[in-house]
Amino acid sequence: MILATGVVWLTIFVLSVFVGIEVISKVSSTLHTPLMSGANAIHGIILLGAILVTGTTDNNIALAVGLVAIVLAAVNMVGGFVVTDRMLQMFTRRRPPPKSGSDQGGVA
């Protein structure tokens, strides 16, 4: 039996809702700002959609609008990830160095 396409989409949507809630359910309030900023960057993936619609149009106005959408989406995605990293960098640097070698200790 093959599921109807609409049902497949609905299934993905519903499962994603639960995953989205589940993965962040234990976040400490310390990390609210970076988490919000990181999640913000993830929805910058609309850049992919913007590239797809812009690259398949042959109307000049649509092309112009699409390019604007690409610029905006790129600001969202790239800026979001860079600014989140900048915040988190400060957190990890100050952490009392555990034995893991992943942080840079007090070098910076």
Next chain:
Amino acid sequence: MPTWIQLVFLACGVCFILALKGLSGPRTARNGNLIGAAAAVVACVMPFFWTDLHLRHVPLIIAAIAIGTVGGVYGARTVQMTQMPQMVALFNGVGGGAAALVALLELHEVIETGGDAPWFNLAATAFTIVVGSISFAGSVVTFAKLQELMTSRPVVFPGLRYVFPIAVGAALVLGVRVAIDPHMWIAILLGLLGLLVGALLVLPVGGADVPIVISLLNAFTGLTVAAGGYVLSNVLLLIAGTLVGASGTFLTLLMAGAMGRSVANILFGALKGGSTLGSGEASDRPVRSVTPEDAAIMLGYADRVIVVPGYGLAVAQAQHTLRELVDVLGAKGIQVDYAIHPVAGRMPGHMNVLLAEAQVPYEQLREMDDINGDFKEADVVLVVGANDVVNPAARTTPGAPIYGMPILNADQARQVIFMKRSMRPGFAGIENELLFDERTALLFGDAKDSMGKLLNAVKAL
């Protein structure tokens, strides 16, 4: 779509889940963010390798990506940590705007090709257009409030309580119209109406509640992108958007809970009237003002000191001097902790970021629930650039904009020193009775300047 690209998209979706998971733990946060970034880059490169798509305008597209990247990186690197909330709001807004434009273009494509799209697709398109526009306009107003380009007090005009529902209703009607019989001009009108609704949604929200609104708009944009994914038949957009929409909604409820408010109350409280207690005016009631030397003696002879840092501290860039002061007091054998209110700063968790920047050791930062019982035993509470988070009106004055918000129990300490620039009230715009308490001493002046004097005075003891 070739199977291998679909599989790459699936992998990217998994990476986004791992990214969110990582971001919710302090140890894994940075890696989580990097995984998300890598997945996003990989996904956005895919269209260029998707030969059947015959992607056109490639040079223009690459140029547009480059412009956006430069803009984003520039903003992200130059923004001050104190201005982080408005930066996040702005990034969120442009994302929502991009999603709305993408949906408009897709609708244009459908109409041009005379395609016979099912009504549900068109409804999702309409949703993307209107909610993306709401998110864009709402974020721009939020940005203006936080950047103080406009007043941070609730903006209410007579008739707003009628205009808002009418605008929402009209948007619904137009949305249904797009779903039944799509026309470009109706869709554009729908987008404009979305802009109006977004602005009207955020204008009546008071400054102290703006952080919740940022989180809510973030969730809105997530859902917009999810709907956009359905419209474009792109699973990755659906997954990523839904993840952000769901986690953003959850986070919003969590934060609203931390402030003891409901989201509906935050958004529409001002419409019902009532939360207009705030005056924004400086009071002229008598207070006890002290010199840095007096304050230094109070601190130097205490056994237990709790510091309550606020946004004003970071604005004055006094957090480094504060850390030095705490180090000196610590060297005298005084136990000093920082009490961090969940919404200290202008965004939940913002104060942690600001103090981390000043290299304050992580273990001195104590969360509200953890430290609130200790205030009774504190000899001195030093409040620097904070106000609303220690305002007893949150407990005692129903109708105050912050009523019901859990606060730090600074009023239970033996003595309180407030470092303030002036008698102007805090972000919520209401007076703080604690300032007039007989146990309270005020040290007026620019936080950085007075903090330096206080530090020297403590050193000289």
